[in-house]
Amino acid sequence: GTTGGTDHYAITQRETTAEIIPGVRTPLWTYDGTFPGPTIEARRGRPVTVTHRNELPVPTVVHLHGGRTPASSDGYPTDLVLPRDRPMEHPHAGMRDPRAVQTVLTRDYTFPTDQRPTMLWYHDHRMDYTAPAIWRGLAGMHVIRDDAEEALGLPAGPRELHLMIADRAFAADGTLHYPALRGRPGVQPEYEAGVLGDVILVNGAPWPVHEVDAARHRLRLLNASNARHYELEAVTDDGRRLELVQIGADQGLLANPVVHRTLPLAPAERYDVVVDFSGVRVGSRVRLVNRLGSGRTRAVMAFRVARRARDDSRVPRVLARDIPAWRRSDAVRVRDFSFRAGRMNGGHGWLIDGRPFDPARTDVTVRMGDVEVWRMVADVHHPVHLHLVGFKVLSRAGRRPHPHDAGLKDTISLRPGEAAEIITRFDGYRGRYLFHCHNAEHEDMGMMANLEVT
Numbered sequence: 001g002t003t004g005g006t007d008h009y010a011i012t013q014r015e016t017t018a019e020i021i022p023g024v025r026t027p028l029w030t031y032d033g034t035f036p037g038p039t040i041e042a043r044r045g046r047p048v049t050v051t052h053r054n055e056l057p058v059p060t061v062v063h064l065h066g067g068r069t070p071a072s073s074d075g076y077p078t079d080l081v082l083p084r085d086r087p088m089e090h091p092h093a094g095m096r097d098p099r100a101v102q103t104v105l106t107r108d109y110t111f112p113t114d115q116r117p118t119m120l121w122y123h124d125h126r127m128d129y130t131a132p133a134i135w136r137g138l139a140g141m142h143v144i145r146d147d148a149e150e151a152l153g154l155p156a157g158p159r160e161l162h163l164m165i166a167d168r169a170f171a172a173d174g175t176l177h178y179p180a181l182r183g184r185p186g187v188q189p190e191y192e193a194g195v196l197g198d199v200i201l202v203n204g205a206p207w208p209v210h211e212v213d214a215a216r217h218r219l220r221l222l223n224a225s226n227a228r229h230y231e232l233e234a235v236t237d238d239g240r241r242l243e244l245v246q247i248g249a250d251q252g253l254l255a256n257p258v259v260h261r262t263l264p265l266a267p268a269e270r271y272d273v274v275v276d277f278s279g280v281r282v283g284s285r286v287r288l289v290n291r292l293g294s295g296r297t298r299a300v301m302a303f304r305v306a307r308r309a310r311d312d313s314r315v316p317r318v319l320a321r322d323i324p325a326w327r328r329s330d331a332v333r334v335r336d337f338s339f340r341a342g343r344m345n346g347g348h349g350w351l352i353d354g355r356p357f358d359p360a361r362t363d364v365t366v367r368m369g370d371v372e373v374w375r376m377v378a379d380v381h382h383p384v385h386l387h388l389v390g391f392k393v394l395s396r397a398g399r400r401p402h403p404h405d406a407g408l409k410d411t412i413s414l415r416p417g418e419a420a421e422i423i424t425r426f427d428g429y430r431g432r433y434l435f436h437c438h439n440a441e442h443e444d445m446g447m448m449a450n451l452e453v454t
């Protein structure tokens with residue numbers, strides 16, 4: 001609904017079951033009864049308020065990933081929405097930061113939507129329990145649009161597809177399989193690398209086949225997997241690889257399109273690509289394949305080209321002119337971070353600069369408006385995400401960034417042993433935010449830190 005210039009949504013978080021694997025029902029935790037949750041459609045300049053009501057048996061936290069959001073609506077991991085009618089003890093009784101604890105049964109999250117058009121996603125973010133909550137279904141998409149983007153003539157309507165890709169594992173009775181936790185904190189073998197499934201879901205359906213016209217389509221890809229990486233290619237039945245024309249990154253349109261043959265997707269990354277099915281024989285298929293998968297995890301989904309059709313869409317050579325031109329010399333500070341495994345509470349954890357997440361500690365304080373360069377090194381693959389801001393990739397291993405690093409990002413895929421640099425300007429709102437690994441299990445096992453904008 002619309003009230004006083006604000007778009008309002010109400011979402012009830014509740015348990016349900018769905019037939020994902022034919023013949024069995026899978027219990028899920030959902031936003032409004034569906035997985036993915038309802039897609040929120042927002043217009044730039046129009047604030048959106050989402051009232052979340054928690055009818056799940058556990059506390060929850062909602063975060064709009066990629067949102068430029070005041071801290072009070074950013075979904076800090078201890079800003080809980082408690083289960084309705086089930087008041088319970090705070091799950092982190094030992095926590096030393098009383099100001100972090102807020103306990104309510106419903107919460108209004110307000111998103112000013114004063115940011116570039118793009119596809120964001122919302123998901124659970126409760127401290128220590130984000131990974132199992134997302135696994136059980138707490139994720140949805142949130143699209144921001146504006147007139148300028150719509151005037152470009154990109155494929156639209158039924159030719160714009162929002163594709164949430166996520167792997168899951170199922171037991172024979174249809175229940176989602178997630179390794180049980182035995183004591184925490186600390187790393188356990190089933191979790192160490194993050195949890196993988198052997199079924200690939202797109203918008204909640206296993207290996208779907210989608211009918212398309214023989215025309216250009218805009219695919220807005222989101223990797224909502226806890227830990228799985230993809231390297232996607234689009235292959236026709238006769239073995240041709242179609243071009244993936246990237247038009248946007250996590251934080252909106254690129255300056256100019258970039259043509260890829262394969263596209264890597266780390267957890268939480270989004271890519272906006274145009275694929276042209278006009279040269280594909282009617283009645284045949286184009287398969288979206290994950291080159292990093294093996295056996296049945298190689299297939300992601302397929303497009304069946306159903307009919308010839310007229311196509312008035314286009315992909316302009318200039319997509320956007322509003323990408324910030326930060327240069328290294330603009331930075332008032334260079335910071336170094338390491339993302340590595342290490343000792344934690346006598347066990348083993350995933351750490352940033354040798355420390356596990358602590359809500360009571362401020363790890364980084366930045367001044368509002370400052371441009372900074374962050375240099376990050378990783379031991380193994382870590383997709384690192386910053387809340388609040390978009391950034392550009394400056395370098396990888398001392399060299400130019402990869403072609404898929406183009407544009408404004410909010411998540412960078414750090415490669416094993418590689419040092420990468422990003423540059424950003426911290427603006428928007430003051431307050432407490434986060435940065436963390438978006439391998440959801442790594443995040444739960446400590447690889448997260450506080451970022452205070454003052």
Ligand code: C2O
Pocket residue numbers: 063065123125268385387434436438
């Ligand atoms: Cu997608 Cu801090 O999260």
Ligand code: CU
Pocket residue numbers: 063064065066067385386387
């Ligand atoms: Cu985020």
Ligand code: CU
Pocket residue numbers: 350381382383437438439442443447
């Ligand atoms: Cu990680």
